[in-house]
Amino acid sequence: MIYVISVIFFALIVGLMVTFVVQFRRRKGYQAEDSPPHNTRLEVIWTVIPTLLCVLIFYLGFKSFLNMSTPPANAYEISVTGQKWQWFFGYPNGHTASELHVPVDRPVKLVMTSEDVIHSLWIPAFRVKKDVVPGRYSKIWFQAIEPGDYPLLCTEYCGTGHSDMLSRVIVHEPGGFETWLRDADGLLDTLPPAEAGEKLYLTKGCTQCHSVDGTAGIGPTFQDMFAGSFATRDGATIVVDEDYVRESMLDPAASVIAGFEPVMPTYAGKLKDKEITMLIAYFKSISRHAPQEPASSDADSDHSDQPDLPDNPDNLDHPEDPDHSEEK
Amino acid sequence: MSGDTATNNAATVPTDGQTTGGTDYLNCSYGIKSWLLTLDHKRIGVMYLVAILTSFFLGGIFALLVRTELLTPGQTIVDADTYNRMFTLHGAIMIFLFIIPGIPAALGNFILPLQLGAKDVALPRLNLASFHLYLGGAIFLLAAIWLGGVDTGWTFYTPYSTTTNGSVVLVTLGVFILGFSSIFTGLNFIVTIHRMRPAGMGWFGMPLFLWALYATAIIQVLATPVLGITVLLLIAERMLGIGIFDPALGGDPVLFQHFFWFYSHPAVYIMILPAMGVISELISVHSRKRIFGYRMIAFSSIAIAILSFLVWGHHLFVSGQSNLANMVFSALTFSVSIPSAIKVFNWIATLYKGEIRLNAPMLYALAFILLFGIGGLTGLFLGSLATDVHLHDTYFIVAHFHYTMMGSVVIAFLGGLHHWWPKMFGRMYSERWSVIAAALVFVGFNVTFFTQFVMGSKGMPRRYYNYPSEFTIYHVISSIGSYLLAIGFIITAIYLIHSLVKGRKAPANPWGGASLEWQTASPPIHDNFAEEPVLTDPYDFSVNEFDERTGDYLLRPEVKG
Ligand SMILES: [Cu+2]
Numbered sequence: 001m002i003y004v005i006s007v008i009f010f011a012l013i014v015g016l017m018v019t020f021v022v023q024f025r026r027r028k029g030y031q032a033e034d035s036p037p038h039n040t041r042l043e044v045i046w047t048v049i050p051t052l053l054c055v056l057i058f059y060l061g062f063k064s065f066l067n068m069s070t071p072p073a074n075a076y077e078i079s080v081t082g083q084k085w086q087w088f089f090g091y092p093n094g095h096t097a098s099e100l101h102v103p104v105d106r107p108v109k110l111v112m113t114s115e116d117v118i119h120s121l122w123i124p125a126f127r128v129k130k131d132v133v134p135g136r137y138s139k140i141w142f143q144a145i146e147p148g149d150y151p152l153l154c155t156e157y158c159g160t161g162h163s164d165m166l167s168r169v170i171v172h173e174p175g176g177f178e179t180w181l182r183d184a185d186g187l188l189d190t191l192p193p194a195e196a197g198e199k200l201y202l203t204k205g206c207t208q209c210h211s212v213d214g215t216a217g218i219g220p221t222f223q224d225m226f227a228g229s230f231a232t233r234d235g236a237t238i239v240v241d242e243d244y245v246r247e248s249m250l251d252p253a254a255s256v257i258a259g260f261e262p263v264m265p266t267y268a269g270k271l272k273d274k275e276i277t278m279l280i281a282y283f284k285s286i287s288r289h290a291p292q293e294p295a296s297s298d299a300d301s302d303h304s305d306q307p308d309l310p311d312n313p314d315n316l317d318h319p320e321d322p323d324h325s326e327e328k
Numbered sequence: 329m330s331g332d333t334a335t336n337n338a339a340t341v342p343t344d345g346q347t348t349g350g351t352d353y354l355n356c357s358y359g360i361k362s363w364l365l366t367l368d369h370k371r372i373g374v375m376y377l378v379a380i381l382t383s384f385f386l387g388g389i390f391a392l393l394v395r396t397e398l399l400t401p402g403q404t405i406v407d408a409d410t411y412n413r414m415f416t417l418h419g420a421i422m423i424f425l426f427i428i429p430g431i432p433a434a435l436g437n438f439i440l441p442l443q444l445g446a447k448d449v450a451l452p453r454l455n456l457a458s459f460h461l462y463l464g465g466a467i468f469l470l471a472a473i474w475l476g477g478v479d480t481g482w483t484f485y486t487p488y489s490t491t492t493n494g495s496v497v498l499v500t501l502g503v504f505i506l507g508f509s510s511i512f513t514g515l516n517f518i519v520t521i522h523r524m525r526p527a528g529m530g531w532f533g534m535p536l537f538l539w540a541l542y543a544t545a546i547i548q549v550l551a552t553p554v555l556g557i558t559v560l561l562l563i564a565e566r567m568l569g570i571g572i573f574d575p576a577l578g579g580d581p582v583l584f585q586h587f588f589w590f591y592s593h594p595a596v597y598i599m600i601l602p603a604m605g606v607i608s609e610l611i612s613v614h615s616r617k618r619i620f621g622y623r624m625i626a627f628s629s630i631a632i633a634i635l636s637f638l639v640w641g642h643h644l645f646v647s648g649q650s651n652l653a654n655m656v657f658s659a660l661t662f663s664v665s666i667p668s669a670i671k672v673f674n675w676i677a678t679l680y681k682g683e684i685r686l687n688a689p690m691l692y693a694l695a696f697i698l699l700f701g702i703g704g705l706t707g708l709f710l711g712s713l714a715t716d717v718h719l720h721d722t723y724f725i726v727a728h729f730h731y732t733m734m735g736s737v738v739i740a741f742l743g744g745l746h747h748w749w750p751k752m753f754g755r756m757y758s759e760r761w762s763v764i765a766a767a768l769v770f771v772g773f774n775v776t777f778f779t780q781f782v783m784g785s786k787g788m789p790r791r792y793y794n795y796p797s798e799f800t801i802y803h804v805i806s807s808i809g810s811y812l813l814a815i816g817f818i819i820t821a822i823y824l825i826h827s828l829v830k831g832r833k834a835p836a837n838p839w840g841g842a843s844l845e846w847q848t849a850s851p852p853i854h855d856n857f858a859e860e861p862v863l864t865d866p867y868d869f870s871v872n873e874f875d876e877r878t879g880d881y882l883l884r885p886e887v888k889g
Contacts, residue, residue, distance in 0.1 A: 006705035013672065013701045017694060020679035024615065025686060033681040037867075038621040046673045047666060054662035054708075061712030062655055068714060069651055117488040118581055120646065120721060124787035127718045131647045133582060134487060135575020138648045151796075155721040155789040157481050158488060160408045163792035 005053055068128070071141035075109035078102070082112065082119035082132040082154065083265040085161030086205035095184050096270050098205045100152060100169045102144055103177035109141040115265060120156035123169055131156055144171040160218065160263075161208055189274075197282025200275055209264065212286055219264055220257055226280070227289035231258045245280050352754065352851040367452035368854060372459050373438030374752065377745075379462065380434050383425035390418035392814055395776075395807040401795050408793040412479035413494070415791060419482030420499060424506050425466055427737055428595060431602035432548075433458070433513050435744045436541050438752055440517060441524070442845035442852065443535050445861045450520040458512035461505055468502030471495070481791060483592075484559070486573035486584040490566045497566060500559040507552045507559075510598070514548030517541050528863045532626065535843040535866040536619060539626040540605025543633035547594045547601075551637065555591035558584070582647050589640035597636040599733060601629055603740030604671055607696050610743050611675045613841045614690035615682030618867040621674040628667030635664045645716045654713055661711035668704055672697060688762035689839075692743030695770045696736055703731030706781065721791075724784025727777045735773055742769070742820070749824065750838050754851040755831030761823040768816035775809030835880030842869050847883070862888055 024030075078100065079090040089100045102108045112121055114134040122129040126142040144150075154165035172180055191199065201207065201222070209218035220230070229239040233256045238244060247254055249271060252264035271279075353370045363371055393414050397404045406414070437455065441448050449455050472478060472495035480489040480496060489496050521542050525534065562584070564570050571577025573584045612619040619625065641649060641657030649657075675697055684690065706728045709715045719725060750756055783802040788795060795803070837846040843866040848857045864871045864887060872881040 006708060010701055010705055013676065014698065016676050017679065017697060020676065020682075021684055021686070021694065024679060024682050025684045031683065035617075035681045037618050038624070039677075042677070043621055043624055043670070043673075047670055050669045051666055054665060057708055057712050058659050058662050061714045061716075062658060063714075065654065065713035065717065066651065068717065117491065118485060122721075122789065124718070129646050129717050129720060131582075133575075133648055135581070136648065151787075153787075153789055157412075157485070157791040159412065159479065159492065162412075163408070163789075163794040 005057070009050075069140075071109040071139060072107045075107040075141050076103065077109045077111060080110045080112040080121060080132065081115060081270075082121065082158075082165075083115040084117065084158055084263060085154070085165040085208055086265070087121070087152070087154075087165070087167045088205075088270055091181055093181060095181065097184065098203055099167050101177060101180055101184075102169060102171055104144050104147050104171050104174060107141055107143045109139060112138050112140070117158050118156050119154045119158050119165065122153045122155045123150060124153070125150040125169075129155060144169070147171045147173045147176075164208060193278045193281035194285040195282075196275075197278040197280070197285075200271070200279055201282060204267075204271065216259075219260060222283055222286060224287045224289060226283040226287035228287065232256060233258050240283075242280050245283065246276055249276055249279075351853065352849065353854045354753070354851055356854045365456070367448070367456055369437050369441050369448045369452065369455060370752075370852065370856075372455050373434055373436075375459060376429065376437060376462070377434040377752075379459075379466065380426055380430055383421055383466070387418055387421035387426055388814065388817065390414050390421065392810060394418055395810040397793070398795075398803045399807050400803075401797050401800060402793075409479060411793045412481075412791075413477035416478050416481050417473060420469065420478070420503075422733075423482055423595075424503055425462075425469065427599050427733060428506075428510060429462060429513070430599070430737065430741050431606060431744065432517065432541055432544055432598075433462070433509075435606070435741070435748060436517065436537075436602060437513070439748060439845055440520060440538060440541060442751075442848065442856060443538055443843050443866075444520070444524050444529070445526045445844040445847075445857065445863065446520070446524040447856050449516050450523050451516045454512050454516050458509045458516070461509035461512065465502045465504075465506035465509060468498050468505060472498035472502065483588060484562060484584075485588075486562065486565065486581045487575075489562060490574060497563050500562055504556050504559050507556045510548050511552045514545035514552075517545040518549065521545075526863060532623065533863075533865065536608035536622065536625055536629075537602075537605035537843075539629050540601045540608070543629040544598050544601045544605075546633050547598050547636060551591045551594035551598075554587065555595075558587040558591065561587070582644070582649070585644055585647060586640065589643045590637075593640040593643065594633075594636040596729075596732070597632055599737045601632060603696070603737040604629065606740045606744040606747075607675060607693050608671075609841075609843070610689045610693035610747055611678050612867055613747070613839050613869075614687065614693065615679050615684045616840060616869045617678055617680075617682030618869070619674070620677035620680070621670075622867065624670055625674050628670050631667040632664060635660065635667070639664060642711060642716075645713060646720050658711055658713050662708075665704060665707065665711070668700075672701060672704075685839075686763075687746075687759060688757075688766050689743045689747040691763065691766040691770075692739050692746065695766070696739045696743065699731050699735030699739060699773070702778075703728060703736055706731065719784060721789055722784035723780040723788045723790055726790050727780035727784060730777045730780070735777065739769070739773075742766075745824075747839070748845075749827070750834030751845055751850045751852070753828055753831075754834050754849075755827045756834050756838065757827035757831055758823045761819060765816050765819040765823070768812060768819065772809050772812030772814075772816050776806050776813055777809070779806040779809065835878055837872065837881040838879065840869060840872055840874065840881035842866050842871050846881070 077092065080100075081088040081090070086098060087100070088096050088098060090096045091101075110121070112130065112132040113136065114132045116134060118134070119132040120129060121132055121140070123142065126144065128140045128142050130138050130140045132138060148171050150169040150171070152167045152169050154162060158165065189196075201210075201212070206222075211217050211221045212223050214221050214223045226240050226245070229237055231237055236255070238255060244255075248264070249267045251268070252266055253262045256262045353368055363375060366372065393405070394411070397406055397411050397414070437449070475495045475498065476493070478494045478496055478499045479492055480494075484496070484500060521534070521538055525531075561570075561572050565573050565579070569577065571579045573579045573581050575581060608619055608625055639657060639661045641653055642661045645654055645658070675693075706724070709719060710725065710728060746757070746762060779802050783799055783806070784790075786799070786802075788799045788802070834850040836848065836850050838850075839846075842864055844861045844863070845852075847861040862883060864883075870884075871887045872883050874880075875882045
């Protein structure tokens with residue numbers, strides 16, 4: 001629509017311009033002729049027509065925008081948290097994931113907020129985008145019409161990892177979503193802890209900043225981390241043990257490894273205790289220090305103030321709904 | 329006719345050099361001090377020109393680095409943090425140091441008093457102060473680059489800008505100072521246009537460039553203070569944590585965006601209005617044809633200036649602003665497109681039955697119409713709410729504003745520079761090379777930025793260091809375009825500098841312009857006019873005729889009276 005109007009106008013401009021330039025270019029024996037300095041009728045026409053077209057475009061744009069911004073009452077609600085540089089999606093049953101799983105053919109409403117700077121959630125395939133602002137909840141909704149796998153991106157500049165603040169929308173076949181949600185929580189329990197930990201490592205966004213192949217990214221590598229000793233920014237030396245990993249997850253700024261910035265988001269409320277345990281098992285499995293005796297006692301004193309954070313798996317903004325009764 | 333204005337000027341403008349016959353403003357006095365402390369609007373204009381072109385060069389280097397980095401997904405030449413700094417500096421330098429002061433402070437300063445037949449601007453000291461502030465602001469910006477740079481984007485959105493590392497405070501202080509420089513220039517132009525028009529030149533007897541500068545000046549004076557306050561609040565927030573923008577302290581981060589765009593949207597018109605003024609001059613002089621619909625063009629400048637204050641919210645359609653606000657801002661945004669469209673139609677109608685000279689200034693003017701057409705029409709997609717949601721913060725936006733900023737303003741600046749170059753420096757540049765460079769710039773520009781429209785609508789977000797490999801091909805094409813563009817600019821720089829040394833001496837009126845600046849020598853003497861110019865209609869080209877012998881257009885004897 002706008003496209004057609006634009007193309008027509010552009011063609012008109014180019015056409016007239018080229019014609020005039022060719023016809024009236026300076027050449028021998030040709031002289032500029034007089035023509036009226038203005039022409040009211042012409043000027044009214046070329047004011048009124050674009051005005052009407054603009055009103056039309058405005059109206060159409062506004063109408064569909066209103067539809068886009070009013071979620072239906074029966075929409076399935078998922079909470080979204082943006083945090084440098086990853087997304088967390090919280091489901092009514094308390095499960096959180098770093099990918100957005102949705103049922104097909106059902107309106108889904110996202111209630112979004114940010115833990116740090118402004119982000120913006122964009123799902124190009126569904127034509128939805130909205131800023132995710134700290135201190136408020138912004139909402140968008142959409143209804144996926146075809147099962148599949150679609151990219152989801154951050155489009156408000158948010159620093160180093162902005163262009164990697166990506167995720168996916170997985171639209172499940174009819175019925176598939178409910179099964180996924182039921183299993184998602186229990187799935188890890190069926191695996192050996194180290195494997196479950198690896199899954200968590202891969203799906204909770206750690207890969208953004210941590211590698212397991214020995215190269216440092218935004219954060220230190222996990223290879224050989226466990227039971228290894230590191231200097232912190234404040235000059236202390238710590239040895240990585242279970243408590244330290246836990247502290248790193250829940251209160252990352254408490255001690256910061258030298259050479260890195262304190263940019264790791266907190267996972268308090270996003271990882272359950274048992275999940276941290278699984279991650280620890282995984283770290284052990286990829287560290288050559290691990291079989292040895294863990295932390296010596298003098299290193300322990302560095303983080304003896306380890307806070308005992310409460311385990312609150314659901315800090316999201318809607319009531320818990322443990323038995324997913326709203327499906328079907 | 330301009331008797332008493334002339335004496336007025338003589339009283340306000342101390343002569344800081346000899347003005348004997350044969351000398352012009354360039355060689356009437358020598359030494360650094362005679363430049364840096366001059367009150368001559370022409371010298372200030374030239375210094376601004378040098379400073380602005382230097383900034384353009386610097387901003388251009390950053391642009392090329394950005395484009396080179398984007399040749400491949402992930403790391404090509406620098407890491408993500410460096411990339412973020414580079415695009416921030418590219419934006420900040422181009423906007424605050426180059427394009428906002430560009431046409432008004434460099435070309436406007438030089439041409440405005442000449443077009444009024446005056447000796448100088450009304451407030452020469454303020455004019456010099458404006459330039460000194462510009463230098464001061466520029467030093468802050470450059471210092472910030474040395475001291476680690478900034479990575480906030482030129483928009484300084486909170487809370488990112490209040491929490492990130494880097495020299496945010498230095499840069500924003502620089503912006504604050506540059507704002508005052510801009511206000512001073514605007515103030516000066518308003519006073520000058522009100523007070524220094526020669527007797528006999530009514531508002532509708534002014535060249536349209538002056539209408540455009542006037543409309544621009546109004547925005548500069550009214551909008552820039554808001555930017556000043558906004559960056560001060562940002563600095564206070566960052567240094568003292570006063571909690572205006574930080575939600576943790578009860579502030580509102582989106583408030584910053586409202587403040588910021590309350591200035592920065594009108595600022596877009598601070599850039600484009602003078603460009604439109606330049607185009608009105610170029611089109612009519614180089615087709616030797618009276619401008620079509622003079623009053624409509626003049627009024628549309630004023631209309632744009634007023635409306636420009638009412639549309640800032642269209643930058644916030646997806647920020648969570650209320651639907652009512654979105655509706656109002658979308659509607660108002662469309663209303664700006666009407667006066668812009670009117671201008672385009674008027675320019676094209678001016679060509680009708682003219683005598684079109686396809687030299688560099690005219691080519692740039694024609695390029696302007698095309699590129700501004702694309703820039704404006706793609707703006708419709710963004711003004712419309714539903715489509716903006718998808719296109720916001722993608723390369724579509726990047727392409728759109730480069731078409732209006734670079735494709736329109738920079739092209740008009742180049743056109744104006746080529747148009748007035750003989751007047752400013754008394755030399756003609758190589759006609760052939762100027763046409764080649766103009767063509768190269770036009771092609772390079774479109775290759776660079778048209779690709780970005782495609783990329784953006786396909787889903788490539790802006791300010792992305794890394795990107796999915798399906799976009800690689802577009803990025804490569806776009807980068808190649810930017811290299812072409814750079815070659816075009818380098819050629820331009822070479823032949824312009826060459827012309828200063830080896831160029832043919834320019835006649836007083838090489839193009840047959842009818843506004844007053846063409847009645848004085850090229851380059852003008854220190855006092856601008858050796859004898860009082862004859863006031864004629866600026867768009868009546870029958871007042872002069874071409875003189876084969878001197879290559880100059882001379883006033884017809886009967887006009888001289
Ligand atoms: Cu983000």
